[in-house]
Amino acid sequence: MSRIGWIRLAVLAALVALLETLVRTGIIPYKTMLPPSEMLTALVRLLAAGTATRDIVQTLTCVGAALVSSVVAGFGLGVAIHRFPRVRRALEPFFATYYAVPFFIFYPVLIAIFDLSLLPIILMGFAFAVIAMCIATINGLDRVPRVLGKVARMHRMREFETALRMKLPAAAPHLFTGLKLCVAYSFIGVIASEFILAPSGLGHAIAYAYNDFDNRTMYALMLFVMIVVVTLNMLLHGWEQRLLKRWHGR
Amino acid sequence: MNAGASGNGGGRAAAELHAELGGVTRVYPAVAGYRPVHALGPVDLDLRRGEFFSVVGPSGCGKSTLLEVLAGLQPPSEGKVSFEGKPVHGQVPEGVGVVFQEDASFPWLSVWDNAAFGLRRAGVDSAEIERRVGDALAFMGLKDFQRAYPAQLSGGMRQRVCIARTLVLQPRLILLDEPFGALDAQTRLLMGDEVLRLWRRTGATILLITHALDEAAMLSDRVGVMSARPGRFLDLVETKWPKERDSTIVSEAGFGEVTARLWHHLRGESLKALGQSGAAAAGGRAEA
Ligand SMILES: Nc1ncnc2c1ncn2[C@@H]1O[C@H](COP(=O)(O)OP(=O)(O)O)[C@@H](O)[C@H]1O
Ligand SMILES: [Mg+2]
Numbered sequence: 001m002s003r004i005g006w007i008r009l010a011v012l013a014a015l016v017a018l019l020e021t022l023v024r025t026g027i028i029p030y031k032t033m034l035p036p037s038e039m040l041t042a043l044v045r046l047l048a049a050g051t052a053t054r055d056i057v058q059t060l061t062c063v064g065a066a067l068v069s070s071v072v073a074g075f076g077l078g079v080a081i082h083r084f085p086r087v088r089r090a091l092e093p094f095f096a097t098y099y100a101v102p103f104f105i106f107y108p109v110l111i112a113i114f115d116l117s118l119l120p121i122i123l124m125g126f127a128f129a130v131i132a133m134c135i136a137t138i139n140g141l142d143r144v145p146r147v148l149g150k151v152a153r154m155h156r157m158r159e160f161e162t163a164l165r166m167k168l169p170a171a172a173p174h175l176f177t178g179l180k181l182c183v184a185y186s187f188i189g190v191i192a193s194e195f196i197l198a199p200s201g202l203g204h205a206i207a208y209a210y211n212d213f214d215n216r217t218m219y220a221l222m223l224f225v226m227i228v229v230v231t232l233n234m235l236l237h238g239w240e241q242r243l244l245k246r247w248h249g250r
Numbered sequence: 251m252n253a254g255a256s257g258n259g260g261g262r263a264a265a266e267l268h269a270e271l272g273g274v275t276r277v278y279p280a281v282a283g284y285r286p287v288h289a290l291g292p293v294d295l296d297l298r299r300g301e302f303f304s305v306v307g308p309s310g311c312g313k314s315t316l317l318e319v320l321a322g323l324q325p326p327s328e329g330k331v332s333f334e335g336k337p338v339h340g341q342v343p344e345g346v347g348v349v350f351q352e353d354a355s356f357p358w359l360s361v362w363d364n365a366a367f368g369l370r371r372a373g374v375d376s377a378e379i380e381r382r383v384g385d386a387l388a389f390m391g392l393k394d395f396q397r398a399y400p401a402q403l404s405g406g407m408r409q410r411v412c413i414a415r416t417l418v419l420q421p422r423l424i425l426l427d428e429p430f431g432a433l434d435a436q437t438r439l440l441m442g443d444e445v446l447r448l449w450r451r452t453g454a455t456i457l458l459i460t461h462a463l464d465e466a467a468m469l470s471d472r473v474g475v476m477s478a479r480p481g482r483f484l485d486l487v488e489t490k491w492p493k494e495r496d497s498t499i500v501s502e503a504g505f506g507e508v509t510a511r512l513w514h515h516l517r518g519e520s521l522k523a524l525g526q527s528g529a530a531a532a533g534g535r536a537e538a
Binding site (some may be wrong): 145146147148150151153154155156157165170171172243246247248 | 290323352354357358416509
């Protein structure tokens, strides 16, 4: 690991240690928060007992569905909008204000339409993520050198193939930004929806434990979500770095 | 006004016509807030099969436009374009390879994969791809870099990757748009030798666009001199070089004559392109 990597790890360890001492010495009341070490043991026990497995599988499935659909649809939408500058200009104000709307007010509407199933949850994750991908795609396509379009035409490539074999890889560094946002937004959309109203899922389980004064389960599940999200982001980051290194030499 | 290739008689009856522009103009249509731009023509051009033809002209005179119209990448506003007897219409014909002015290498692919791009798409079998790509990379001096990515290469080498990518498709007409524009003069002369080698080996017709007089004079069988925008042909200079030639030709007496004749036309046009029209051009008679 690099020197900077070690410093980063040291900072993280110091913060965890600080929290541990604050709780153990009673400065933060035990009722409010578990010491990190106990969060971890609680999580291990929870996973071993298998009581949360169903919620975990459900949530990850929803996040996966929201993520894949928002990335594919966002890219397709971005390519389509980029092709028609007028449509793009017409839509620009919507994009600019999209994330100013507090989405979750629409969740009850979705439940009313689709009942209390997984679909409204996935749709919330999708709606939250898709426009981020779309915007990232449009920005990426803006930066694809025009000459590549000419190369595509020299090879007599059709539009679909040009999008897939030329525009997609050429815009890849920018698409990564969209992908990372989609991961974050899918998790937020899905877990927050479960939090509000759902028969099961991680968000529901955390809310349930909270209402039940079950700190141990609550913190264990929170830690789990944190670990999953951070790991996923680190993997994406590593992939992105490798790609960028190849693109820009070193 | 337009000297045109058609004014060029001697020994042409034997030469086979390969590609042709007839009365071609190109006007870029007006876009929001800008007036239409009359970039090219009218121009006539007869490319003979297997010849090395260069186009020189001041920057912005419509050289790239001419190339793209000939390649079928842009429609002419007026006039006809044909390749091997068939009209060129909205599509780059099979058998035409283009190397663009800008760096068009794919940064996400290795040198090898860049060169293999067109063949893989065409579904050529892997042994044949192996052979042709290996061959093209060796020919362009990229054998040692086949695993490298474009970002690790110099601008000149990236341009060679693009040439290799076009070469593997075995085009019968190769259009090169200022491929060495970014290189220093000495390296350009050496790259010129490579283009001559390529020309002799492939037997293809080459249209090279350049703004460098010496490059045009040294490489070509014929040189078309273009006016300032809208570009038209002012003169067609036949060099009569032997087929086996290289950059050492620059020291021959004939070379000076050719360059002088090119400069005679271009001096005035370049001044016009600089915005100093009329008088300066008339006063600038070269020795020829
Ligand atoms: N897509 C375009 N739209 C409008 N004008 C253009 C476009 N492309 C080129 N031009 C203009 O046409 C003229 C000729 O351009 P070009 O063919 O690229 O010249 P050259 O290659 O000789 O430098 C220039 O004045 C340029 O600004
Ligand atoms: Mg040009």
